[in-house]
Amino acid sequence: MAKHAGAGRQKLAVLSIAAAAFLMAKPVAGSEETTAVLTLSCDGKMRALGSEEEETITNWGVEVNLPEGTVSGFVGIVARITRMDAAGMSFEGRGDLSVPGGGGPASGQITLFGEIDRLTGAVSATTMTKAATTYYELLCKPVKRMF
Numbered sequence: 001m002a003k004h005a006g007a008g009r010q011k012l013a014v015l016s017i018a019a020a021a022f023l024m025a026k027p028v029a030g031s032e033e034t035t036a037v038l039t040l041s042c043d044g045k046m047r048a049l050g051s052e053e054e055e056t057i058t059n060w061g062v063e064v065n066l067p068e069g070t071v072s073g074f075v076g077i078v079a080r081i082t083r084m085d086a087a088g089m090s091f092e093g094r095g096d097l098s099v100p101g102g103g104g105p106a107s108g109q110i111t112l113f114g115e116i117d118r119l120t121g122a123v124s125a126t127t128m129t130k131a132a133t134t135y136y137e138l139l140c141k142p143v144k145r146m147f
Helices: 002-023
Strands: 037-048 054-065 070-074 077-084 088-098 106-117 122-128 133-142
Touching (some): 070 088
Antiparallel strands (some): 037 054, 077 088, 088 106, 122 133
16 A cells, blocks of 8 residues: 555645646746746636626636736736645635726726636636626636747
8 A cells, every 4th residue: 555655645746846837937038036927828718697698718818926926817806816725726806896988986896706726727717796797717828938
């Protein structure tokens, strides 16, 4: 049995390294430190609660900023990372919902919460207002730098 336990620890170590590599952005040429800000490109579906129709999403940008502990890219909210481990992370945030056309007072609150699977890149998120709830199911990959 000890032989199998060692193999399990090695597999876990490899998965942990892969997860860390997924979340760590490469440093900019000439930079001496890693920025740890990762931009993701996501494809998937978006669906409103009570609706059978799904809207296809392509190249949706999501940014994970580890130094600041934030996730952004959903309805203008910068969400706080509330949990992070080898398997994934959770995030949550709130913001004011302004009247369409801008310039007016806020007309309520919008809440965002979700999870990112660090190994597969799957992202599930939900936005909620008094009037609507929207679900996002995305598959994301890191954006490769051009130079």
